[in-house]
Amino acid sequence: MDGTLFFQTLVDGLILGGIFSLSAVGFSLIFGVLGIVNLAHGIFVLLGAYLGLALKQTMGIDPLAAIPIVCAALFVLGALLQLTLVAGAVRRSSLMSSLLITFGASLILRDAVILVFGPDVQFLSSAWLVDTFHIGDVIVDGARATGLIASLLLLGLLSLALYHLKVGRAMRATAQQDFAAGLCGIDARRIYAVTFGISAAFAGASGIIIGLINPFSPFDDTYWTLNAFVTVVLGGVGSPVGALLGGLLLGEISTFSSQYVGSLYSNVFIFSALLLMLIVRPNGLLGNAYKGSV
Amino acid sequence: MNGLVVDSVHFAYGGARALEGVSFQVAPGEVVALLGSNGAGKTTTAKVTAGALAPAVGSVTFEGQAVSGLPAHRVMRRGIVLVPEGRQVFAQMTIQENLLMGAYKERRRARVKELLERSYETFPRLRERRSQIAGSLSGGEQQMLAIARGLMSEPRLLIMDEPSLGIMPKLVQEIFGLIRRIAGTGVSVLLIEQNARASLEVASRAYVLEKGRIILEGEGRALLEDEFVQNAYLGAEN
Ligand SMILES: Nc1ncnc2c1ncn2[C@@H]1O[C@H](COP(=O)(O)OP(=O)(O)OP(=O)(O)O)[C@@H](O)[C@H]1O
Ligand SMILES: [Mg+2]
Numbered sequence: 270m271d272g273t274l275f276f277q278t279l280v281d282g283l284i285l286g287g288i289f290s291l292s293a294v295g296f297s298l299i300f301g302v303l304g305i306v307n308l309a310h311g312i313f314v315l316l317g318a319y320l321g322l323a324l325k326q327t328m329g330i331d332p333l334a335a336i337p338i339v340c341a342a343l344f345v346l347g348a349l350l351q352l353t354l355v356a357g358a359v360r361r362s363s364l365m366s367s368l369l370i371t372f373g374a375s376l377i378l379r380d381a382v383i384l385v386f387g388p389d390v391q392f393l394s395s396a397w398l399v400d401t402f403h404i405g406d407v408i409v410d411g412a413r414a415t416g417l418i419a420s421l422l423l424l425g426l427l428s429l430a431l432y433h434l435k436v437g438r439a440m441r442a443t444a445q446q447d448f449a450a451g452l453c454g455i456d457a458r459r460i461y462a463v464t465f466g467i468s469a470a471f472a473g474a475s476g477i478i479i480g481l482i483n484p485f486s487p488f489d490d491t492y493w494t495l496n497a498f499v500t501v502v503l504g505g506v507g508s509p510v511g512a513l514l515g516g517l518l519l520g521e522i523s524t525f526s527s528q529y530v531g532s533l534y535s536n537v538f539i540f541s542a543l544l545l546m547l548i549v550r551p552n553g554l555l556g557n558a559y560k561g562s563v
Numbered sequence: 564m565n566g567l568v569v570d571s572v573h574f575a576y577g578g579a580r581a582l583e584g585v586s587f588q589v590a591p592g593e594v595v596a597l598l599g600s601n602g603a604g605k606t607t608t609a610k611v612t613a614g615a616l617a618p619a620v621g622s623v624t625f626e627g628q629a630v631s632g633l634p635a636h637r638v639m640r641r642g643i644v645l646v647p648e649g650r651q652v653f654a655q656m657t658i659q660e661n662l663l664m665g666a667y668k669e670r671r672r673a674r675v676k677e678l679l680e681r682s683y684e685t686f687p688r689l690r691e692r693r694s695q696i697a698g699s700l701s702g703g704e705q706q707m708l709a710i711a712r713g714l715m716s717e718p719r720l721l722i723m724d725e726p727s728l729g730i731m732p733k734l735v736q737e738i739f740g741l742i743r744r745i746a747g748t749g750v751s752v753l754l755i756e757q758n759a760r761a762s763l764e765v766a767s768r769a770y771v772l773e774k775g776r777i778i779l780e781g782e783g784r785a786l787l788e789d790e791f792v793q794n795a796y797l798g799a800e801n
Contacts (some may be wrong), residue, residue, distance in 0.1 A: 435667070438656070438660055438663065438664065439664075439667065441653070441655070441656060442653050442656065442660075442664050445653045445654060445655055445656070446651045446652075446653055446654075448615065448647065448651060449647060449651035449652070449653065450653075450664070451615065451634070451635040451636050452613065452615070452635055452636075452639060452644065452645050452647060452651075452713075453636075453639070453664045453665055453667045453668075453712070453716065454636050454639045454640060454667045454668040454716065455636055455664075455667055456634070456636045457636075558655065559655055560655070
């Protein structure tokens, strides 16, 4: 086996995995805290990319500098979506109705994107990105390296917030025992809205990074929802570290199977890994961060 | 009256009636026991009082203000704190984090520190194990933690729903001793218990709930001697 090719594949997988992790962490958070599968997650990711595009086109803001603005906007959007549409589904604690509602929301948002930006493929570019560079014989693209670093940084921040801020503690408490959390003075509705907001904000940040690396179109949302789902099954629910592990695993499986078997077959490997994980560790590598069911 | 006044509360789960006109009072600083067999409606009464359930009819008043209709997270800010049946600690969080959740409403950091210190003085075992996750504690220790978490909220009325359920006798004694001490600090206690003898000994007054109705009330000592109570709730022990 060619050593350089192996390392190149490894690095590519790492970078792809970092992006998967960041794009999936919000999905994981919502599943962990609210117990619902948010089918609108992929569209949150795309909205990040499109918002970055709009900010660049209308105000000339560099996409990397736009990340905080995009996060703030998506936080508001996510929280509003929860308070208006999803709250009803959660109150009835029906998985089916939450699936229908979030799927419906994703269709509406996708059509809104098409209406505003058209159905064509778009790109993001940043003047701040360094060119391609080499580590030994391995070629690293500047945008991709920046993406990986940003992913790790943001995941680290989220982890700090969850484990060291009062609101993070309240989120974890609500995830574990919503009734007791209420008795402690926590307004679960507010925590649910905040969770949705944070989830959408992180999805939006990942959307910018994805847009800098790959072209995107309004129809990619199902791809990102599916990836988030796979990442969570592989890594475990609710924690940024779980999302990181799951994402990296997914990234490596994708790149290695594409490189050594053929890109047509990477889904075969991904879903085999998924099946294997469901059989061996049904709650993923790290289990559920809130339920302790490993 | 200044303490808790529950006035002819009705509650039904869907169509199933659970409370049919429950009325009782807890005066400031008083320990009141609420007895009743399984399914009598004790937990439902506790939940309605703490705001976790809204009564269909009737009212809950605390310190002269109506609290019925408020959600639990607002009722607790009025001073009524429920230590729920089955403990419900946050199993994947550390003991210290569990305690901090009890002080969630408190914005002053210095006060949170004081409360934490007070908890650890009352429950030295929790201090030793403060960075372990709560799920690693024994059932009795989890009950202590649930009570400590409730006290972190600085209640003026503490409702305890079956604190001795499934706990070994030595710890049960400790819990009843603790209830005495809590009452000694001026906090009113509404004690829901299966252990009728021990609760009638700590309580100044008691109510007996059956099928959603209060069927008997009286002084704790007097009920201990009551023939009906002896047959129904103390029978096995006599
Ligand atoms: N969530 C619920 N849905 C439907 N019925 C309920 C629910 N919770 C309680 N009940 C019913 O309401 C009645 C009162 O229940 P409750 O839990 O208040 O009794 P309890 O006195 O606390 O009993 P225990 O000693 O077993 O804890 C029972 O008939 C019970 O079956
Ligand atoms: Mg009960």
